[in-house]
Amino acid sequence: MNSLDLARWQFAITTVYHFLFVPITIGMGFLVAGLQTAWYRTNKVKYLRATKFFGKLFLINFAIGVVTGIVQEFQFGMNWSSYSRFVGDIFGAPLAMEGLLAFFLESTFLGLWIFGWDRLPKKIHLASIWLASLGTLLSAYFILAANAWMQHPVGYTMNLEKGRAELTSIVSVLTQKTALATFFHTIPSAAFTAGAFIAGISAWLLIKKMDAEMSRTTLKLGLITMMASFVLVFISGDVTSKIMTEQQPMKMAAAEALYQTTDSAPFSLLTIGTLDGSRSVFQIDVPSVLSFLATGDFKGTVKGVNDIQAEYEKTYGPGDYSPNIPLAYWSFRLMIGFGALGFLFALLTLFKMRREGTPRGKWFLPAMIFLPFTPLLANSFGWIFTEAGRQPWAVFGLIRTADGVRAVVSAGSVLFTMIVFTLLYGVLAFIEVGLTLKVIKNGPQTELDYADPKLGGSDKQTLVMAY
Amino acid sequence: MSLETTWFLLISVLWIGYFILEGFDFGVGVLLPFVSRNEADRRAVLTTLGPVWDGNEVWLLVAGGATFAAFPEWYATLFSGFYLPLFLILVSLIVRGVSFEYRSKYGNAKWRQRWDIAIVISSALPALLWGVAFANIVRGVPLEKSAQGHIEYVGGFFNLLNPYALLGGVVTLTVFLTHGAIFLSLKTAGGIRDRAHELGLKIGMVAAVAAVAFLLWTNLALPAFNSKVALLSAGVALAWVSGLAATLKRREGWAFIFSATAILLFVSDLFYALYPRVMPSSLGAQFDLTIRNASSTAYTLKVMTVVAVVMTPLVLIYQGWTYWVFRKRVSASQISHPERGILDTATHILHQ
Numbered sequence: 001m002n003s004l005d006l007a008r009w010q011f012a013i014t015t016v017y018h019f020l021f022v023p024i025t026i027g028m029g030f031l032v033a034g035l036q037t038a039w040y041r042t043n044k045v046k047y048l049r050a051t052k053f054f055g056k057l058f059l060i061n062f063a064i065g066v067v068t069g070i071v072q073e074f075q076f077g078m079n080w081s082s083y084s085r086f087v088g089d090i091f092g093a094p095l096a097m098e099g100l101l102a103f104f105l106e107s108t109f110l111g112l113w114i115f116g117w118d119r120l121p122k123k124i125h126l127a128s129i130w131l132a133s134l135g136t137l138l139s140a141y142f143i144l145a146a147n148a149w150m151q152h153p154v155g156y157t158m159n160l161e162k163g164r165a166e167l168t169s170i171v172s173v174l175t176q177k178t179a180l181a182t183f184f185h186t187i188p189s190a191a192f193t194a195g196a197f198i199a200g201i202s203a204w205l206l207i208k209k210m211d212a213e214m215s216r217t218t219l220k221l222g223l224i225t226m227m228a229s230f231v232l233v234f235i236s237g238d239v240t241s242k243i244m245t246e247q248q249p250m251k252m253a254a255a256e257a258l259y260q261t262t263d264s265a266p267f268s269l270l271t272i273g274t275l276d277g278s279r280s281v282f283q284i285d286v287p288s289v290l291s292f293l294a295t296g297d298f299k300g301t302v303k304g305v306n307d308i309q310a311e312y313e314k315t316y317g318p319g320d321y322s323p324n325i326p327l328a329y330w331s332f333r334l335m336i337g338f339g340a341l342g343f344l345f346a347l348l349t350l351f352k353m354r355r356e357g358t359p360r361g362k363w364f365l366p367a368m369i370f371l372p373f374t375p376l377l378a379n380s381f382g383w384i385f386t387e388a389g390r391q392p393w394a395v396f397g398l399i400r401t402a403d404g405v406r407a408v409v410s411a412g413s414v415l416f417t418m419i420v421f422t423l424l425y426g427v428l429a430f431i432e433v434g435l436t437l438k439v440i441k442n443g444p445q446t447e448l449d450y451a452d453p454k455l456g457g458s459d460k461q462t463l464v465m466a467y
Numbered sequence: 468m469s470l471e472t473t474w475f476l477l478i479s480v481l482w483i484g485y486f487i488l489e490g491f492d493f494g495v496g497v498l499l500p501f502v503s504r505n506e507a508d509r510r511a512v513l514t515t516l517g518p519v520w521d522g523n524e525v526w527l528l529v530a531g532g533a534t535f536a537a538f539p540e541w542y543a544t545l546f547s548g549f550y551l552p553l554f555l556i557l558v559s560l561i562v563r564g565v566s567f568e569y570r571s572k573y574g575n576a577k578w579r580q581r582w583d584i585a586i587v588i589s590s591a592l593p594a595l596l597w598g599v600a601f602a603n604i605v606r607g608v609p610l611e612k613s614a615q616g617h618i619e620y621v622g623g624f625f626n627l628l629n630p631y632a633l634l635g636g637v638v639t640l641t642v643f644l645t646h647g648a649i650f651l652s653l654k655t656a657g658g659i660r661d662r663a664h665e666l667g668l669k670i671g672m673v674a675a676v677a678a679v680a681f682l683l684w685t686n687l688a689l690p691a692f693n694s695k696v697a698l699l700s701a702g703v704a705l706a707w708v709s710g711l712a713a714t715l716k717r718r719e720g721w722a723f724i725f726s727a728t729a730i731l732l733f734v735s736d737l738f739y740a741l742y743p744r745v746m747p748s749s750l751g752a753q754f755d756l757t758i759r760n761a762s763s764t765a766y767t768l769k770v771m772t773v774v775a776v777v778m779t780p781l782v783l784i785y786q787g788w789t790y791w792v793f794r795k796r797v798s799a800s801q802i803s804h805p806e807r808g809i810l811d812t813a814t815h816i817l818h819q
Contacts, residue, residue, distance in 0.1 A: 088539020462803040
């Protein structure tokens, strides 16, 4: 493998790994903030137990999200220096804004929240988890705007002399519909993920008869969060696919393995193609649904890979402009499939709870253990689809991924760092999962004493939180 | 002041903030086993960093992001050129952050011991490597114009390990150790405070010698005598000696102000020696990366200036407020059941 392939693998590994933790963090932050608010409002201790219990899980997860995020900030310069030179004038701005507006807010107020139980008055302590959560939201917004610009560059002009794209309107970059649609797709997905996480864990506690008072409440909270967010994910997913059809028709055609331009195009449930992916042999289809997904009209025309390829050759010169079609096709289906599976589990459980109180049955425990994994898989496949489907472009229409790396960094160096990152991330995953399972097995703490402290706390007391 | 100069200044401010704040974090991390006598001590030491280390580290991320936005050529050349040192720093920061969060979750002595070793190494390595990296930037590294017209690094890894750069590494390591010791003596009580005080004095002397040698070398290596660089260097020495004197007199607050000031002046000195270059080339001035040939467009710099001018004071206020909230000293006696980890046993499980 050359340094390009290795850099691509490294980016894929570190980014997919990072994004396992990100949506849990974003969603859990808000849910824990919500639980703490419920405690603040009602003074019911079950909400305090839930805040502390899920807060612990939130923080174990957050730690890995933070440290793997550091790599993301520098990886562009290290492995993708040509890309960085080309896009820096535009792409750097949202990254710097993310740091200044989001990272500081998130890290500072989370520190206050973790260590502030006996140092901050109740109200300010509650405000700090909300501010930290707001930080995660802002962070998502800026980084998604940067990614949206790679999907659909706007507000720029090309400087051929300097060989780079230059920013002409930051407002277009931050408010283009691609960015907004992605944001409203990703954030509800994060809520869905955290909802599944909380629901799965609460169900386990309920089955093990641990703190039934709390776990019934949090199970319901998790499931209802999943229901509500799924609706939003569904709507924004629909909007996103229409924008994608308009801006990146090749990605949509690849997602459907649709080679010929078709009216009333069917949605394919299963395709078996030739090994080189250039032709499909066997398909199971749902008539006209693809046309509806892509254009909003059951009779609409969806362009096929072959026609788009011919069109792009005219615009961009000779070359292969189609992504890896089996990868795009399957990642698209797995994203939707795992999301829908999680939703069905949640719906069924909620329905059963309504009818028979605590859900029972052989299927229930394994389903609930599997539940948190459904959105994690859906999220990962979603990003794999979005990024792999844009290939061969790094920034659509402007710079190819292959032109983003430079020979300054040898293949050996990239291979070495990739191996170390992968091993390190593997070890961290092992430890993280171990700690998470331990917290769950221990269950919520039941002895909690809380006295509303004055600002700064008192001198001689024992610390509630110490490293 | 031109936009490019403004951004050169802003980026130096971000690095100053980073080195003052994470500087003591690194120092405390390395000193952990040396100022502690027992488990309660170790946990008290780590608790002084607990609420603040992550916010301190963000200064680095923002410095990186701001460099990407304001000087993309600098960002690309620096991080692809200094590939392996930066990689080692990243790995250290990953291990360090996780160590803080996970170390005391279990009481198991072996578990904690391993994380402690990780904390020491992952704090020492970046403290050393940042000095090596910055000394190399100031000294100049082999940069050449590529076929694409970009100025790129053409030296290898071992090019970066020259005597001047290694001395720079010793300076940052010893300075951060001293700064961390002073921070600990300011933030703890009892035995830790005394031991940190002693260590701060001893390491502070070593740091003084290393820093003076390094600054002399820096001044002499300049193509022409630069009175402002010399003046800043003298300022560093003065602040450092004042810090040591305050430490000797056990005026811990003053000692911390002086060591922070010394770091501020030290980083300013290096940036001043660079200006208007951001990465001088050892292969000839025509290959220097400067604030002009490395910068973004005026429009991007303007947008970012507005964001920085609005946000930076706000960040300083709420981060400063955090230090005020956690202003009380931490003592070992405040740690209840230091050997117990919160995940060891479920103390009381409610069965219903």
